Amino acid sequence: MLGKLLKHEWRAVWKVPVLLYGVLLLTGLIAGLTFSMPIWDSDWVGLPMSGVMLILMFYFALIGVSVGITIYFAVRYYKSMFTDEGYLTHTLPVSARELLLNKVITMGAWNLITMAAIVLALIVFGGTALLALKSGLGEFSREVFKAFSELPELLDEPYMEGFEGFCASIIWMMLATAFSGTMMLIGSITLGQMVRKHRILGSIGAYFGIQAITQTINTVVIMPFMFTVFEDWWWDVDSPFYIFTGFYVVMSLVTLAVAVGLYFLCEYLIRKKLELE
Amino acid sequence: MNELVEVNNLTKVYEKKKLALDHMNLTIPRGRIIGLLGPNGSGKTTLIKLINGLLEPTEGEILVNGRRPGPESKACVSYLPERTYFQGSMKVSELISYFTDFYQDFSPERARQMLANLKISEDARLKTLSKGTKEKVQLIMVMSRQAQLYILDEPIAGVDPAARDYILKTIISNYSEMSTVLISTHLITDIAQVLDEVVFIRDGRVVLQDTVEHIRETRGKSVDAFFREVFAC
Amino acid sequence: MAWKLDSDRPIYAQILEVMQLRIIAGVYRSGEKIPSVRELAAEAGVNPNTMQKALAELEKEGLVMAQRTSGRIVTEDMEMIKQTREQLAREQVQEFIDKMEKLGFNKKEVVALLEQMEVKDE
Structure with a gap:
């Protein structure tokens, strides 16, 4: 089907x-x-x-x-x-x-x-x-x-070392965004339906809510990574690309995790809380 | 075999604590045309939505062929809601292929025949049709299925007598033998004579379930008159 | 002979009357097949089970006969159709006479009135 x-x-x-x-x-x-x-x-x-x-x-x-x-x-x-x-x-x-x-x-x-x-x-x-x-x-x-x-x-040039990996991480990031962006949209609209009288306003509110949550999780996860980077890594490498690649991968994993969570939340809401006007 | 529909202790409370169904019990048998009658706001549409799996019960359960509403029950229930549910950009022919793909019991030949009888072109986009024509197309789609249960929510509310006759005729000539037709309405006069049975509901409870014949025999009056007596305002 | 059914009398009896009239009037001819239960029910806008019952009653009266290959045909017994016609006519006349009696007419006066009206018609 x-x-x-x-x-x-x-x-x-x-x-x-x-x-x-x-x-x-x-x-x-x-x-x-x-x-x-x-x-x-x-x-x-x-x-x-x-x-x-x-x-x-x-x-x-x-x-x-x-x-x-x-x-x-x-x-x-x-x-x-x-x-x-x-x-x-x-x-x-x-x-x-x-x-x-x-x-x-x-x-x-x-x-x-x-x-x-x-x-x-x-x-x-x-x-x-x-x-x-x-x-x-x-x-x-x-x-x-x-x-x-x-x-x-x-x-x-030596500071361009790791550029290929960086490019790969950008492509990976795009793939991840295609999915997580979709879930962000679907999640906001679906969550917005729970505000029965103001469904569209609810969706907009939900969008900012989800963004805020994703940002918070990102910050929490990135923090320790940043400290490691600055303490142990920063001084040993010539190229900044390794660090960018690392950031991108971590950030996309966080967004993906949020997106997967949103997916299951939406599925639950559609199954149990659907209320058509 | 299981009963077609069993409703056990069914309760639905909407947000704001609005009680729509109040511990309702009801059995819908096979092979009947049943009127679901009650004033506006008595819980008819809520019950129908619950049978179709569009709502989740707050308490109690609904069983269709012994199972809770889900893909299996939706495959054998043909539902005509009060709303028109088409995507306006679809053509009539696309709608037919949509129904053919999703509903195994859908007969495209029958739908085409009925559309041709009304001279509705298959190339027409749904949004270009008038409100009345859209409603007829929807009825044709719903009645072109060989379902076990047809649920028609207020099919004749707000239509002119000619359209009403067309609707009733379409229902009678198309529902399949051994299947049940459940028609909800608050206008009993127009459909009393097509019903085998009636279910009166009020305030989310079943007030009475009986055959039309039995009502006439025991109460000595038509269902129509009896309905007005029960729901006298 | 359209279907004009009112909700004050049993639908089943009203259907029976219409069907008898149609047979007598030759809408359905002797020996010909009548429409199916489903078709008649749709035409009349009544429940198919009710139509089924009415047709079963017609069968019992002998006006229609069930065929082995599904469907019903109108009896070929012209005498039977004639009898039914007469019986219905009698019922109508009786009803008329009852009403006239209520108006204070006796049989003689009724007959006189009828003849008088006939003259006028010519």
Whole structure:
């Protein structure tokens, strides 16, 4: 039954995010192409300004798309679980676990896809920009290329040691965030339902509550780690990346633990405390 | 075989200490059309939600085919709530495939036939349909299942006589033999003649459960008249 | 002969009357199959069990016969249909006479009145 839930969920949701990704990639492309236009060295300030505006538009599209997709999935979760649609959702012959897993998997997967789309959009933007600059001749483009050509040498520097591990930890962090971000959303909305008369306000309150708890646990866990780092480690290594990697791994483990806890809390609430209006 | 539905000592207290069901006991047999009758706020919808597993009892229990509400009971109970529960962006055809996938007892052919009779296009998006049409589509979906128990919550409240006739006819011609139809209503006049049995509830308790025929024989009046007498305000 | 059922009299008896009338009037012809219990119940908006009982009564009276391959047909015994028709007519007339008596008419006066009305109609 979980498979069927996933199938229908997927079928119902794919259009909106795909449309948004399209918009994002398009703005990325346009913003990148501005570099190939002969506007940067113009005497009139209006031309480089409009170039900057186009690049800013891409920046806002990046934020807008990730926020938009988050809101889209949050609203969908709320509607299908707790409004009139819930009368169908909760009378399907499936368990509360299957209902919730369906949402967690779908939303988590779309979080990852969104991250991938953002990376792709950045590549499109950077790629078109680079191609444009390569053929260009201006002062500005020479500077940019010089900076890029120095990057590989940078990696050989002693303070860059552990950079690969750091990158891996960032990817791991993204994976963890895809899941924990989803649970944060689902958890806030589900907990918010317990405030029967003010369900949406309740959700917002729950969101800040969960954030505060996660922060507190993070601080408590990180503290001893920090002391170890500063006492024993700090002076022996040349590169700061080991420490960053360590922080990231610990923080993501804490968020994951909170997310798993939230999952079971939500499952319990849906099974036992559901009260549709 | 177990009784279709057994309600034992069932109590539901909402927040703010509102007592909706008060130690209710009730048995719902198979193969009947039963009216669940009572004034507004008497606990009809709460009972129905509990049978459907949309609420948890505060005390006591409900057994459907001898088991508590869960995926197994939901597979054999077909429920028409008061609310329209569709996702507006769905097409009628998508709704049919949704029901076909989730409910083994759903007959898409029958649903298509009934939709065609009403000239409802399968390409129509649900949000474009009028309120009355949406309600009919929902009834068609619910009655296209070969369920053991159909639970219809106020199916005829606020509809015109033509729609009421359509609804009653759809129910009568589609419910499967040996299954039970439980119809809740506060408007008994319109449906008295389709009922085998009635359950009167008030203040979260069963006041009376009897066959329509027996009521007529022993009380010498129609169920309708008797209902008004019992619930005289 | 639509289904106009009122809640003051037993539904079952009212169904029986409508069915008898339909057979006499030839809505359901002699030897032909009548609709199923489910169809008739839906048409009348009544409980299928009630319809079943009424049809069983019709069967007992001999107006319809159960077929081996499910379903019922109207009797081919025209005499039987004629008798039922007459019986119903008698009941109606009797009822009419009872009412007229209450109004203070005797049989002769009733007949005179009927003839007078007939003349007017022509």
